[in-house]
Amino acid sequence: MAWSTRELAELAGTTLKTVRYYHRIGLLDEPERGANGYKRYRLSHLIRLLRIRRLVDLGVPLSDIEAMDESDGNAERTLRALDAELKVSIERQERMRKELALILERRSLVDLPPGFDGDVADLSEVERSMLMVFSRVLDAETMDAVRELHAAPRHPAQAELDKLPADADEATRQRVAEALAPVARDQIEAQPSLTDARTRVALSEPTVLSGLVELYNPAQLDVLRRLNTLIEKKEKGP
Template sequence: MAWSTRELAELAGTTLKTVRHYHRIGLLEEPERAANGYKRYRVKHLIRLLRIRRLVDLGVPLSGIPAMAASDENAEQTLRALDAELKANIERQQRIREELAVLLRHPDLLDLPAGFVGNVAELSDTERSLLTVYSRALDEPEMAVLRDLHSRPRPPEQDEFDTLPADADEATRQRLAEAYAPVVRRQFEEHPDLKDVAVSEALSKPVVLHGLVELYNPAQIDVLQRLNTLLEQIPPESP
């Protein structure tokens, strides 16, 4: 019993092109030819082809198949590496599904960095944009601090700051900075790690500085500068 190339391909559930490709790269040996010049494939070729197809379906690259055939140790190492990769992919997909579930319940979170929940519906458009900018500069532990901070009730001073007009007079700016100072000190007390975020060199990255300048108007930037001066005069207490 012998099969033609087409018959072998059909038996293995693949194509003529694939079988010929395996011949060219040396994965599948050429069979003997009949007197008429046609290839005569036997059971050993079918078994080899089915093995190749199974390994490919499992994710083994064609370039890695010869090494697997060289020794059982190589085969085990390749399969373990594939298993580890698959495990990581499954975990990643599970995280994506969990995030999608949150977004389906709260579509307003779509324009925020991943992980933000809680009272984020109260965030202004500017805060949302700034948090997204921060996510490109701060690392995960620092972003976790911001997520925790923004999950708490929103201080009324924040609303006044968000609506502060660009032409607010100096007295209004100074009053708001003085009203905001104890709020910030309290936030530092409730979130000890916030101090590390505040002094992080990441906040001086161009992407953050550009974000602040473009998202806040001159009056708001002035309030932040006044607030920083007040905090330097009476810095938050260390935990």
């Protein structure tokens, strides 16, 4: 029994275009032609086409199928590599599903980097934005430290900084900075990686500095400068 190209494509559950493409790239041999000049496909062509479609459905790239035909060793290596890729993909999708489940419970987490799964509803929009910026410049270890710090309840002074108006007077700025100083020192003591040389370099990158300038108002920036001075003064001692 022989089939036309269209009949072969229908039997294999594919298209004329696909069959012709497989011919063009050498994956499917051209059949003999009948007296009328039309192609006459045999069972061997159907089986070959079904095998190609089976491998494609499994995710094997067309470029690897020819090599698989050359030896069992090539076939095994290709399939094992594909299995490893699928394993990584499945693990990634499982992580994504877990994150989506958390976000469905607490929509606020969509505005934070991956890994923030605690109660962060009290974080200001500015702090959320800065955390997203930090996630692009800090290494994984330092971001872990940042996440640990944000798992603890926020100090009232941090909330006051969030709400500080741009025209806050000198005394208020100094008071807020002094209230934040012991909080910052405790954080540094708990997570020393926050002040190591590598982190200092990362936090001085233009992306971070631009974020601070654009997200914080002048009074808040002044408080952060005063806070930094207080911390450095304490580190140097009397």
